[in-house]
Amino acid sequence: MIVAAEPIAAGEKIWWCPCSDDGFILSRDEILHLIELQPHLRNFLCWYSHMTEDDTYVIPRTFATQQHDDDECVLFNHSCEPNCGFDSDYGQTIVAMRSISIGEELTYDYSFLETESSLIRGLVCECNTPSCVGTLMFDRYRDEEFQKRFYLYMSPYLQRRVRELKTKWYSTKCFTRSATDEKRKSLHALEWIQAGEIVARFSGPIDIDNHFIAKASKSEATCMVDAHKQVISLYDLPPQSEITLNYHGKL
Incomplete structure (x- = not known):
């Protein structure tokens, strides 16, 4: 806990x-x-990491010894009614969102840093504020009211995700894998997706350049697009499954 002096x-x-x-x-x-190799590191890695992409995280260099390296920023607790956030000009700086009194605890909403693929997804919140959400699923950035109130206090990654929603919406059951030298950015199942579920949506032309959904190659497409430009799962898809389309036979 950190309080105002x-x-x-x-x-x-x-x-x-x-x-x-x-x-x-x-x-x-x-x-x-x-x-998996070192189960005793689970809590430390989950608690002291933060997201920079859907599938990329920063962890302390001291993770092997489970020391915080004297970085007191890890002492900021979560609150669903935070008084702090991140500077939109430089995402590593924490700023006051309102006037804060002596002795008041400094908090920020962990949803300013995390999305659905967070390693602490499902955390039970104990902030006890009137607007407490209970369980943190890290999907609040999708809510327009939340965006209006807190966009300027989100990390650069969260701000980017909010902007992407306007053109590349995908389900809370999905996440993206970052591009590599061999493969472009791609969309995958974060948890089980049932056949017939909506997994993504196109806002513009149904084209491979307008989403993170790969073109089906040798394997059969896992999804199809309906008349409303919604991407529908054709099968039950287990976690990690790639979301793919046959763009020539999409409708």
Whole structure:
């Protein structure tokens, strides 16, 4: 817990988090593999990582010893009614969203950093505020009212996700894998998706360049597009399954 030692004005810069500069950047698969090999690291890796993409996380360089490296930013607790957020000009700086009194705890909403593929998805919130959401599923960034109130205080990654929603909407049951030298950015199932579920939606022309959905190659497409430009699962898809389309036979 961190509390205000003196009055803090709205907009005042409070903290600079060096995590992104000092940490390792690992993919979701790499972290899960690390946890599989060293289960005792699970809590540390889940709690002290933060997202930079749907499948990319920053973890402390000290993860092997489970030390925080004296970075007090990890002491900021979550609140569904936060008084702090991230500076939109420089995402590693924590700023006051309103005036804060002496002795008041400094908090931010973890939804400013995380989306559905968060390693702490399902965390039960205990902030006890009137607007407490109960369980953190990290999908609040999809809510237009939440966007209006907090967009300027979200991390650069969250702001990018909000902008993407306007043209590349996909289900909370999906996540993207970052592009590699061999493959473009792609869409995958985060959890089981049942046949007939809507997994994504096109807002413009149904074209491979207008979404993260790959063209089916040798394997059969896992989805189809209906007359409303909604991408529908053709089969029950297990986690990690790639969302693919036959763009020539899409309707």
